[in-house]
Amino acid sequence: MTNRRTNRFGRLSGMLRKAVAVAAALGLAGTLAACGSSNDADSSANGLKKVTFMLSWAPDTNHIGVYVAKNKGYFKDAGLDVDIVAVAQAGAEQAVNNGAADFALSNMTNTADYSVKGAKIKQVMQVQQKPSAIWCALASNTEIKSPKDLDGKTFATFGSNESDAVVRRMIQFDGGKGEFDKVTAGTNTFQTLSSGKADFGGFYATWEGVQADMYGPKLNCFTEPDYGVPGNADSIGIITSDKTIKNDPELVKKFVQASQKGYEYAYSNPDDAAKILVKEAPDANLKEDFVKKSMHVIVDGQYWGDPAKIKSGEFVLGTNDFVETQKYFDFLSEAHTYTDSKGNTVDTTPQAKDVATNEFLGK
Incomplete structure (x- = not known):
């Protein structure tokens, strides 16, 4: 397995x-x-x-x-x-x-x-x-205002088919095509975004979301239920x-x-x-x-x-x-x-x- x-x-x-x-x-x-x-x-x-x-x-x-x-x-x-x-x-x-x-x-x-x-x-x-998952770009990245803006951008991912399906659904629900590039996030998605290697990634509101609010970097985030992903992941x-x-x-x-x-x-x-x-x-x-x-x-x-x-x-x-x-x-x-x-x-x-x-x- x-x-x-x-x-x-x-x-x-x-x-x-x-x-x-x-x-x-x-x-x-x-x-x-x-x-x-x-x-x-x-x-x-x-x-x-x-x-x-x-x-x-x-x-x-x-x-x-x-x-x-x-x-x-x-x-x-x-x-x-x-x-x-x-x-x-x-x-x-x-x-x-x-x-x-x-x-x-x-x-x-x-x-x-x-x-x-x-x-x-x-x-x-x-x-x-x-769900507590949040899909975020750095707040400083003003090009991304909603999930459709993730089209053509680079996703900091850990290689999961599940995450790809979620991101694709959110983009398409918001009116985009659901097409994006991917880069392996390593162990720190914050760092991957801050370095410019990726435009967005996945976090959790109850942990990394708190970390971003308290210590930075500030994030602009979207939640799954708001953009067509059903149920509780x-x-x-x-x-x-x-x-x-x-x-x-x-x-x-x-x-x-x-x-x-x-x-x-x-x-x-x-x-x-x-x-x-x-x-x-x-x-x-x-x-x-x-x-x-x-x-x-x-x-x-x-x-x-x-x-x-x-x-x-x-x-x-x-x-x-x-x-x-x-x-x-x-x-x-x-x-x-x-x-x-x-x-x-x-x-x-x-x-x-x-x-x-x-x-x-x-x-």
């Missing part, structure tokens, strides 16, 4: 690159070999069950609920000793599929993509309920393997519900959660004011759901949304972006109900 980045935009920009370098220096492979998987039935000295959760990129507010759950003792209360490890070179999805990690952050789009390639994984909790959540679900459903339930509590706490207490992330992930060198701003963007934008409905019980935080994700799957299928493990185009459309489940959520 070929690796596909969990983050459509690589999420290795700016302040995050050092965190990835540090993780590599710490010797991730040795860490994974040592901690193994829950299938080994390992227990720590204090009687808690050892569990491995893998990041999908450097620590950020998408992962924050897991860090909060560990810090607040929610995992411990559930009888779990959770080890949070850096993402493997092959990707978090591969690690979960191969049993190198019990759980990981991913999204339903990737779960479907890997399933088409033969992986046996499922999303067991969806944190993000609406950013259904970020927690995945595990079909094998773990079959062999130890109680473990899955405990981990999911403890994580759920962590995200609920973070949504209700964004400033304190930000402090926890900064403390629990020191190697990432995150700035507390930056993480706080990211959390407030998430809360104010209701990216994890309507807080009032969560408080009333009308909506359960973490619920997998099969409707909006399926709309996006159908869009990708129509654009012929799905490929098998050998890179051949696959015309069968993945079904959201087959790659995710809500059975382990607390109500």
